[in-house]
Amino acid sequence: MDIILSNSSDKPIYEQIASQIRAHILAGTLVSGEKLPSIRALANGLGVSVITTKRAYSDLEEAGFIETVQGKGCFVAAGNQGLLREEELRRMEALLAQAAALAETLGVTRADLHKALDLVAPETHE
Template sequence: MHLSVSLSSGEPIYLQIKEQIKNQILSGQLQEGELLPSIRNLAQNLKISVITTKRAYDELEQEGLVTSVSGKGTFVSGTNKESIREIKYRALEDQIHSAIKESRELGLTRQELLHLVTILYGEENEA
């Protein structure tokens, strides 16, 4: 597992860690049952506070993406496919909201946007 943090990004470090791990789980890079680095080791490797890494792991656990086992470590949980689908669905909704906002700024009508989506969706199916 590869993680990196930027101290100058303006985004909290715990959130950077959380999002990177979450993306690796959702993309399948991290598999169910895989052991994550210990909170201390991750903090040491990234040269950040243990509290910061703990917060990232705690939030991942609250989302059901990882499970902490006392004395053994933190593992990628057996999140069912429906949970992963729901997370991806919410992310897609956010992207669609952004596209709608941009299309309105461009002055596109709903029909023009739907036509564009239909064309692009058709191209994807052909590829």
């Protein structure tokens, strides 16, 4: 599992970690039941505080992406990938609705909004 952190990002480090693990789960590169690195091992591997990785794991557990088994570690949550993906799609749609509303306020045409999306959207899932 590759996690790339950026000190120049406006996102806090724990959020960068959580969002990349979430992306791995949604993409299927981390599968249901798979054991995640321990909080300490991940912190050491990334060169960050244990508190930072604990916060990322806590956020992921609260959102239903991972589960903690006392004495055994953290695992990708079982059986709800489809539900989690639907939730993320709803979140994406809400953000797109905000962008569309802002575009309308600014007088940006739908065609120009599409062009802007093409510029910022990654080309990995075409």
